[in-house]
Amino acid sequence: MEQTCQKSSVNAAAVEKNKKDDVRQRCERLHKNIAEIQYQRHSMGIDVYDDFMRYQESEHRQQLEKQQKYDAKQLMKFQERMDIHLGGHFEFVDKPTKHFKFEFIPNGGGNPFHNLEKSSVLQEARTFNETPINPRKCSHILTKVLYLINQGEQIGTTEATETFFAMTKLFQAKDPILRRLVYLGIKEMSKIAQDVIIVTSSLMKDMTGKEDQFRGPAIRALCSITDNTMLQSIERYMKQAIVDKVHAVSSAALVSSLHLSKGSQEVVKRWVNEAQEAVSSDNIMVQYHALGLLYHIRKNDKLAVTKLVSKFSKHSLKSPYAYCLLIRIASKLMEEEDAGSESPMFDFIESCLRHKSEIVIYEAAHAIVNLKNTTAKELASAVPVLQLFCSSPKPTLRFAAIRTLNKVAMKHPAAVTACNLELENLITDSNRSIATLAITTLLKTGNESSVDRLMKQISSFMNEISDEFKIVVVQAIQSLCLKFPRKHNVLMNFLAGMLRDEGGFDYKKAICDSIITIIEENPEAKEAGLAHLCEFIEDCEHTVLATRILHLLGREGPRTPTPSKYIRFIYNRVILEQAPVRAAAVTALAKFGAHCEELLPSCVVLLERCLLDTDDEVRDRATFYVNVLKQTQKALNSTYILNGLQVSVVGLERSLHHYTLEPSAEPFDMKSVPLETQPMVEQKTVREPGETVSAKPSEKVAASRQDIYAEQLGAIPEFANLGSLFKSSSLPIELTESETEYVVQCVKHTFSRYMVLQFDCTNTLNDQILENVTVQMDGAEGFDVLKTIPCPSLPYNKPGTTYTLVRLPEDPQLVTGTFTCVLKFIVKDCDPNTGEPDEEGYEDEYVLEDLEVTVADHVQRVMKPNFSASWEEVGPENELEDTYALSTMKSLEEAVKQIIQFMGMQPCERSDKIPEGKSSHSLFLAGVYRGGHDALVRAKMAMTEGGVTMQLTVRSTDPNVSEVLATAIG
């Protein structure tokens, strides 16, 4: 069948070709004929070609002129009217086809102010100076000025001032439209023009005048030009306006007061009585604004706010908006007080659930749901309300309810399950936002069996929703995958389908993040996930994502059962992509070569092809990897390909810079560079299902924290020659209770032979100033206290730092110890208000808690992505092995946590996570010991009746280090 098809298409092509040839031949013949005739005629004095053309042209021209005349007439008729009514005009358009067309050209998509130019508009604004004033014209020009300002056009101070003064002359005109535009103009210009104060009296006149529709806007404009010094003079009028009979005036005055209170809290505070009066207004807006002002005046006084809420919650307010505000204030109070459902505030909020206005009911339900420590009992009152809203005919209510439910679904899935029936109905809602939220909520609360059905439903309208909501869906799927690992097949396929669709960078990134997280959490999904990602990078326009996926492939691919199938995808990148992706692909290839011996020859061949790449980076990487791989030494592979650099990048930069500044004959020593501090991995694993991977930026900060310390210490001359900082303890150790007179925290900085103890002290007594503050340390055997650097002065509530330098013991086995610490200082009493200290002080001391130096202080965490390679690399020379019975440990998890804490080392290969239901486990730890010695620990643990039994194997490049680490537990 296929063959015949092909054949017929071949035939068709042949026919086509014949036809074309035919035409061409005929044309040639014709031309020849014409040329012949032309020649003959020419010899007779007639030119055929010319003749014909002339005839045709004249015909055409006549037609054209006729048409044009008619069109022009029509045009004239329409143009003026169109200009005004449609914001556009008709015009002849010269089409490439030589046909003139009569088309409607809108003025910038129907916007009459499109293409306004600043200078010409400001020029026009001079019209304001003319007398008599033409209100219509001036309104139009002023609108243009306002339009420009609102479009973000920058107007210089001189220009603005000139325009502003021209505008002030418009106060002559009584035209209401123009006057109100002037008010707008004043508000817009108040921040850019000078001497805006000039209109104060004019506005005060309007504010107190008879024309009600001028009064409100005049108040708003007045408040925008008033500064603190002028406020006194308008105070009387503002007070009057707040209690004015006209609602618009009262509202304007209240809201303006709120704005004014930002700058001059004190003056506005005096208007509290008027605001109080306005709360009892029968207008809903006035009441709302008045309550807002009252709250802002009192918001710093917690007691007053509590009174406010309890007062107004009893005497019923008329305005639903005021109720909403009150609910917000109440819930904020509850949050500050950490109050539960027994609080009177909660009773009030709960009573609002029975209010007759929907907005109040929703606000109350929303507040209850979002309280910090809600229990199922409290939710029981709020959720039914939201459930009711879900079936409301109003889309806004449905949306609000479903959005709130969606949020609670993460915290209290059980409460939301009750609404499942309503949610099911919302899946087919015509509003896609509502439908998406309904489905994602169901996905969060639903059980395993409903997943397939929901996924089907959601894929039916995936194309219709925006990227933003698609990301919501992706995140829901990710959390679902972690919840129901068995469903990864369906979900992964769905994600892969989404990956193929159109979408922006954020959307694709969310999908990739999700797939990567799923791969990391669920080993069963690994192969399918990697396959999807491989497919994705075949056609990926985002370099960042492509490099990231290649890195992942390099790490995970070699350990899959059939690593060879990934090679093709990676090598395709080398051929097809731009330089950064090629470089990443080269690295990935090298990792395959280093890890899988059977692939090594092919990988080397592929890498050799990259040796002639046009990009420097790619070529360098290829050369480096080829040479390393050809050595076929496991140790080399492990250090240079599989595990990579472990120094902190900032530290490396600083060290290299330092090295170039002071060149020496010795080569640069990598060991002098501080290691990259690993962020706490434990925090990441307790991530709640449904939460997204957004903690990335904070990790970066954590990684550079040590660099900051290094810089701080380097700035102190006494510590300049200690060498490079090896490790700073991650969390400061509290040496006092947090509520005592003096608060002291300690950070331990380890150098190769010294230790600097940094004491961050805070004085919490406002009637004392401490001077010459030091910490005296005693007691640890073998540790010599060499120097203390005092903190010269420690005033109230300003943290200060004192340092103590300790030399570590010569004996390499002696690394731990306990110090007793005493804070010593000179106290000077001072006046709590002024901070003026007395002349004389007296010595005093304050006993701190003991400080311990542990094994963990000497070890820096290091991540070895490929632990077994490193294990072989270090070799068994300094291996120590011992068996322990950890009787105090009740579970494997606890044992793992404790061991990591004792050793201060980094768990590798995700070995800190124990699969459920296992009774034995192997923990792999990696680190670097002070002095740059690699240290690896393998702990095989088994759960027995009497606790946990552990076999600990330590390998290190230094025998003493193995000894120290082996004795750390015990």
Place this chain on the structure above:
Amino acid sequence: MGLFSKLASLLGIKKKEANVLFVGLDNSGKTTIINKLKPEDAQQHDVVPTVGFTVEKFKNKSLSFTAFDMSGQGRYRNLWEHYFKECHGIVFVIDSTDKLRFAVAKEELSMLLDHNEIKRKRIPILFFANKMDLRDSVSSVKLSSMLKLEDIENKPWHICSSNGLTGEGLSEGTEWLSREMESAIKQQN
């Protein structure tokens, strides 16, 4: 100008409009005088110091005035100049009892007369020697010599004593001003 308003002005029903600038030191009585010139029902009872300026309208027999009541306080005096360009007449009000600040008033006057917008134009200037009812007030003749009004060259000027509270002397002054302005407007046309 529409047909109707043309007709109205021909018949003299519609009055010509003129912009008048009221300047002078603070507390000299500018706002009080304007308040008195306004029709009875639009007058205000309490007069407070002006901040910046206000616009008021009033009429006499021949002209309809748009008065720019400028603030006289020191920090706002430099803002007067923004309104010089469009004015057809200037009213300079002086507190005739405030002998101490005559020198200041003279200074402000000469600055006003020296201003680019005013210098070249033939703008009529009316001086009100206000607060004539008070006992220690200086007479208008004496005031004109103290302010050296005779040195004003290219501008018509006139001084009259006034009492802003009762309205005494105000009509005399505005009559003169409207006459001068009318003739100036006629000359322009």
